[in-house]
Structures are given as C-alpha cells and as structure tokens.
Amino acid sequence: MQEQRGTYNVKSGLAEMLKGGVIMDVTTPEQAAIAEKAGAVAVMALERVPADIRKAGGVARMADPRIVKSIQEAVSIPVMAKVRIGHFVEARVLEALEVDYIDESEVLTPADDQYHIDKWRFEVPFVCGARDLGEALRRIAEGAAMIRTKGEPGTGNVVEAVRHLRAVNAQIRHVVATPESELADLAKELRAPLELVKQVKELGRLPVVNFSAGGVATPADAALMMQLGADGIFVGSGVFKSQNPEKTARAVVRATLHYNDPKVIAEVSEDIGEAMPGLEMATLEPKDRMQDRGI
Amino acid sequence: MKIGVLAIQGDVREHLRHTQRAGAEAVEIRLPRDLDGTDGLIIPGGESTTIGMLMEEYGLIQAIRDRAFSSSYPIYGTCAGLILMAKNVIGKSPARLGLMDIDASRNAYGRQIASFEVPLEVPALGGAPFPAVFIRAPKIHRMGDGVTALATYNGDVVMAEQGPYLVSSFHPEMSEDIRIHQYFLEKVDKLAGVRH
Numbered sequence: 001m002q003e004q005r006g007t008y009n010v011k012s013g014l015a016e017m018l019k020g021g022v023i024m025d026v027t028t029p030e031q032a033a034i035a036e037k038a039g040a041v042a043v044m045a046l047e048r049v050p051a052d053i054r055k056a057g058g059v060a061r062m063a064d065p066r067i068v069k070s071i072q073e074a075v076s077i078p079v080m081a082k083v084r085i086g087h088f089v090e091a092r093v094l095e096a097l098e099v100d101y102i103d104e105s106e107v108l109t110p111a112d113d114q115y116h117i118d119k120w121r122f123e124v125p126f127v128c129g130a131r132d133l134g135e136a137l138r139r140i141a142e143g144a145a146m147i148r149t150k151g152e153p154g155t156g157n158v159v160e161a162v163r164h165l166r167a168v169n170a171q172i173r174h175v176v177a178t179p180e181s182e183l184a185d186l187a188k189e190l191r192a193p194l195e196l197v198k199q200v201k202e203l204g205r206l207p208v209v210n211f212s213a214g215g216v217a218t219p220a221d222a223a224l225m226m227q228l229g230a231d232g233i234f235v236g237s238g239v240f241k242s243q244n245p246e247k248t249a250r251a252v253v254r255a256t257l258h259y260n261d262p263k264v265i266a267e268v269s270e271d272i273g274e275a276m277p278g279l280e281m282a283t284l285e286p287k288d289r290m291q292d293r294g295i
Numbered sequence: 296m297k298i299g300v301l302a303i304q305g306d307v308r309e310h311l312r313h314t315q316r317a318g319a320e321a322v323e324i325r326l327p328r329d330l331d332g333t334d335g336l337i338i339p340g341g342e343s344t345t346i347g348m349l350m351e352e353y354g355l356i357q358a359i360r361d362r363a364f365s366s367s368y369p370i371y372g373t374c375a376g377l378i379l380m381a382k383n384v385i386g387k388s389p390a391r392l393g394l395m396d397i398d399a400s401r402n403a404y405g406r407q408i409a410s411f412e413v414p415l416e417v418p419a420l421g422g423a424p425f426p427a428v429f430i431r432a433p434k435i436h437r438m439g440d441g442v443t444a445l446a447t448y449n450g451d452v453v454m455a456e457q458g459p460y461l462v463s464s465f466h467p468e469m470s471e472d473i474r475i476h477q478y479f480l481e482k483v484d485k486l487a488g489v490r491h
Contacts, residue, residue, distance in 0.1 A: 003413045010410045013430045013469055017340050017374070020304040039349060041304060041342040076387050076401060077342055078431065100407035100431070123408055257303060257349060258325070 006123030008145060014078065014100065014125060015146035015209040018042055018232055022222065022253045023211065025049050025236040027067065029074035035239070038249035042078040042100070044234070045071040050107050050154030051237035051276065054288065060108045062090040068097050080127070085294035086112025088121075095124045101146070102126045106293040107153045107236070116294060119143030129213065131164045133171035135295055136206055137192035147206060149230070150291045151214020154237050156278035158215040158224065160291060165212055165228050175200045214291065217242070217275045219255030219268050226259035243273030296483060299324040299333040303349045305341020305375060309468035310476075317476040319483075327358035335369035335459075335483040338376030340430065340466050343401060347379055347389035356392060363394055367486050369459040370394065371479045377462040378433050385436060395460045396439025403434035415465070417446045417454060420474045427453070427465035434464065459486055 004010075021041030026032040032043045047063040048056060062083050072079045078100035083090035085104055090111075094102050104117055106129050119126040120143040129150035130136035136147045149168060151161030171190070175197060178186050183201065187194040199207045212225035213234035222233045233256050235249075242248040251268040258264035286292070300310045302323035314321035314337065324330060336359065338346075350356050362368045370392075372380035379391040381399040404410070410431060414424035427448075435452045438444065446454035446463075453464040454475075461482065467475035 003411045005409065005411045007412055009412055009428055009469060010430060013428055013466065014407055014410065016306050016309070016469070017342070017430060018305075019341075020302075020307065021342060021345060036344060039345045041345050072406075077344060078407065095408070098406045098408050125407065253345070254349075 011125035011145035012208050015127070018078070018211075019209055020232055020257065022233045022235060022256050023080065024239050024249060025234075026071060026240070029070045031240055031245070032071045032074045032079075034246055035249055036075045036077050038246065039253035040077060040249065041232070042080055043071060043075060044103060044236075045079055045081045045099070049237040049240055050290070051156070051241050052154075053107060054154045060084075062087070062093065062108070065093065065097055068094070068099060072097070072099075082108055083117070084108040085110040086115050086117060088117045091117055091122060091126075095122055099124065104128050104144075104294075106150060106290045110293050116142050119145075127211075129291075129294075130168070131291055131295065132167045133175070133200070134190035134192045136168060136210070137190065137196045137200070140196055140206075140208060141193045144208070146209050146211070148211040148213040148234055151212065151216075152281065152284070153214045153290050154279075155215050155281070155284075156217040156238060156241070156276040157281060158217065158221045159281060161212050161215040161221075161225060162228065164214075164291075165225060165230060168206070168210065169229055172200055172205060176204050216252070217278060219251040219265055219272075222252045223255045223259040223265050226256055232256070237276055241276035243275075247272040248275070296320065296335075296480065296487070297322060297333050298480070298483065299330055299336045301336065301338045301346070301350070301355075301376075303341070303346045305346065306339040306466065306468055310337050310339045310373075313468045313473050313476045314480075317473045317480050319480050324355070325353070327354045330358055330362060334487055335371070335479070337479070338370065338372040338379055339468070340374030340376065343375035343378040343391070344387070344389045346375055347391045350379070351390040356390060359392055360394070363392075363459075367459045369461070369479070369483045369486055371461040373463050373466055373468070374430065374432055377435070377464055380460060380462050381435075382439075383437075395457050395462060396442055397435050397455065397462070398437035399433050399435050401433050402431045404429060404432050407431055413448065415446055415448060415453070417475070419445050420478060422474075425467070425474060426470040426472055427463075427467070428469040429453075429465045432464045435462075456482075
C-alpha cells in the first residue's frame with residue numbers, strides 16, 4: 001500500500017470539508033479562540049486585519065511566524081495564513097510551519113507583478129482570489145485547490161463581493177450554454193485553459209470549492225453570499241472590527257448555516273452591536289483597490 | 296429507503312450524491328424534524344467542533360440519541376462523523392452523539408501536510424482496494440467488546456462497526472467508488488427487516 005501526500009485530491013479535499021462554514025481573520029491566539037468557540041471552521045492568521053492594512057499603508061507582508069505558531073497552538077481547527085502574490089519563499093516558510101492552507105492574497109502587497117506562485121510544487125494547498133471565471137481558472141491552472149471571490153477587503157462593504165460572485169456565476173452559465181465546438185474560442189476569451197473550461201461545462205460549477213470574501217460585515221451579508229451560491233464565507237475585518245466580536249462571530253456562523261431561513265437570521269442578528277464601519281467604493285483611489293492586484 | 300445526510304457543514308453534497316448512486320433516497324438534515332421518515336443517517340466530514348456545537352444548539356444531538364435508543368437506527372460517521380460517534384474523545388472534545396464504544400482523537404495524523412490517500416484493503420467489501428482519502432483524519436485508540444474492525448492501516452483501525460453503527464477515519468465520498476455506501480445501505484436494509 002503506497003500512501004500519497006499532497007495530491008490534488010487531498011488538497012482540494014480539505015476545502016470540501018470547510019463548505020458551509022465561516023473562516024475568520026485573526027491576529028492573536030485570543031481572537032483565534034473566540035473564532036473557534038463561535039463555530040468558525042478555520043482561521044486565517046494575520047499580522048493585521050485588512051481594514052488596518054489599509055490604514056497603515058506601506059508594504060504588507062506575510063505574518064511573523066511567531067503569530068502563526070501561537071495561533072496554531074491556540075486552536076484545533078485548520079489554520080491558514082497569507083503570502084504575497086508571487087512570493088514563493090514566504091510560501092515555503094508557511095509550508096515549513098505546517099499551516100493547513102496558504103492564501104496567496106491581494107490583501108498583501110504583491111511581490112511579483114507578472115507571475116503567481118507555481119502552486120503545483122507545494123504539498124500544502126493554496127487558496128487564491130478571483131473577480132471572474134477566467135481569473136479563477138487561471139489560478140486553478142497554477143495549482144490553487146480552492147477559490148474565493150475577492151470582493152474588496154477591509155471595506156465592510158459587500159457590493160464588490162456580490163459583483164464578483166455574480167460575475168463568476170454568469171460566466172459559468174454562459175460556458176454551460178456554449179456548444180462544445182465554440183468552447184476553444186471562449187477559453188481564449190476567458191484567458192483560461194480549455195481543459196478547465198470543459199470541466200466547468202460538465203460540472204456546471206467551478207471544479208473546486210468557491211468561498212466569498214472581501215466585504216462581509218453582518219450575518220445578513222453572509223447569508224446573502226450563500227444564497228448567491230458561495231460554498232462558504234471568509235470574514236476578514238468584519239468580526240474583530242465590530243463592536244462585539246464574540247456576538248458577531250456567532251451570528252455570522254449561524255446565518256451562514258441557516259442562510260435560507262430569514263427567521264434564524266433575524267434572531268441571530270438581534271442586539272449584536274454595531275458592525276464594522278464601512279467604506280463607500282467611490283471614496284477609494286485606484287491605488288487603494290486591492291482587488292485589481294494579481295489578476 | 297430514505298437516508299438522512301447531516302447538512303450542517305462539510306462534505307454534504309458528495310454524500311447525498313453517493314447515497315443516491317447507491318440506490319437510496321437522500322435528504323438533508325438541518326433540524327430534528329428532518330429526521331422523520333429516515334431509515335438511517337450519514338454524518339459527513341467537516342469540522343467536528345463546529346458540527347457538534349451546532350447540532351447541540353438546534354436539538355439534533357438529543358433527537359438522534361432518542362431515535363437511537365428507542366429503536367435500532369443505523370448511523371455512518373465519516374472523519375468528523377467518527378469523532379461525533381465516539382464515546383470518548385482524547386484531548387479537546389466537541390459536543391457529540393457518543394453512541395459507539397470507541398476512544399478516538401482528532402487530527403491524529405497531524406496537520407494538513409500529513410493528509411494522504413491510499414488504496415485500502417477492506418475485506419468486507421471484497422474485490423479491489425478502496426481508494427481511501429484521509430484528511431486531517433482521526434484515529435481510533437480503543438474499541439469496546441462489541442466493536443469489530445473492518446479495515447486497518449499501519450496498525451490503526453480506520454473503519455469499524457458496532458451493531459447499527461459504522462465509522463471510518465477516511466472519506467468514502469471523495470472518489471467514484473460507492474461500495475462503502477452500498478455496504479451501509481445493506482446494513483440499513485437488514486436492520487429494517489428486523490424492525491418490521
């Protein structure tokens with residue numbers, strides 16, 4: 001019996017196990033414990049949440065390994081961490097730390113403006129952001145085993161998350177409706193490998209799990225993204241920039257589970273304190289838009 | 296035959312599909328009332344802390360235990376489902392059903408980097424080895440007298456049964472092979488015969 005590690009099945013498999021769940025950004029072991037206790041299926045270990053990265057400006061990098069390790073010690077659920085786009089050495093560091101998933105993320109300052117990490121070379125799985133189907137399939141072609149629609153991180157404004165998920169869904173419907181003989185042309189248009197486009201047509205969805213990220217701030221936001229077809233939710237600043245993180249975390253988890261039940265969403269949304277302060281998209285300068293990085 | 300698939304979180308879609316392919320009707324279980332009319336239950340992989348906590352909150356632990364104690368109610372737990380079925384859990388132990396006389400531990404092979412797949416000999420299935428996928432998988436450390444091992448890997452029991460209950464450390468829903476789901480459905484069928 002020959003045991004095989006780091007296969008694509010094993011990588012994408014962990015993402016499958018997270019479906020229907022909420023993954024929360026945390027910066028300390030205490031926050032990680034709060035997330036786990038609220039029912040998060042995984043945590044994302046960070047130096048700063050996206051809203052604070054925005055405020056701080058400058059170059060945002062991989063977190064200090066000490067932060068990652070202390071969070072790994074604090075919880076038994078999977079721990080993810082972010083690397084800069086294209087920074088394969090940061091990724092090797094996180095692999096050595098045995099994080100469960102690496103997020104090659106536009107939230108950090110890109111290290112390579114041309115190439116993403118060749119993710120096939122790693123045994124640890126990667127999740128990447130996408131704004132549309134072509135972008136998602138390019139990342140999968142590079143070895144990503146999970147996708148999250150990007151939204152606009154650190155804004156507490158769900159509008160971009162909605163835009164990106166709707167774009168992916170609309171393009172998938174288009175692929176499904178396109179006859180086989182025209183797929184090669186469509187693949188070119190999407191700038192995606194034909195094989196993956198064919199797979200999308202067969203499945204009627206992405207070949208890997210697709211979570212929603214970038215702007216979810218309330219339980220109703222989470223349920224909205226689930227109703228639009230997300231497999232699960234990433235909450236970045238939405239939990240620990242809210243007035244009451246414990247209550248917000250619990251409420252978002254329960255709204256994600258019962259996304260089709262407005263009564264439950266009403267119940268869990270009651271009296272949880274104020275959500276994080278939000279940002280209107282029109283106030284963002286082009287240089288502040290994280291979603292345009294690494295496309 | 297109607298099989299419930301616990302639909303709180305995790306690999307729900309795949310278990311529904313495998314159950315249907317194996318020839319049974321499959322329904323999602325989110326609330327206790329969804330259990331009505333089901334002949335058996337599958338608990339998918341996912342995060343056992345999350346699933347256990349939410350099962351408890353929505354009254355599912357009590358409802359499933361009641362059902363199990365009042366008649367023979369077949370349950371198959373995979374990965375996180377194995378943890379939820381275990382009488383004792385070593386280390387951090389989530390809210391759970393605790394119906395099967397085993398001691399188990401979570402993430403016993405290590406973090407994701409240690410996850411693996413392997414062709415596994417499962418004598419009860421006959422034929423070719425089963426493509427078993429282990430993801431942050433649990434281990435069984437002790438089995439009570441009534442528990443039978445169905446498969447072992449590197450000296451650890453990775454699939455076992457006790458009366459109406461079946462558990463596996465690995466995920467049977469992640470390949471095209473439906474033999475384990477068929478095995479569970481046969482079990483449900485036999486027990487239904489006894490009940491009626």
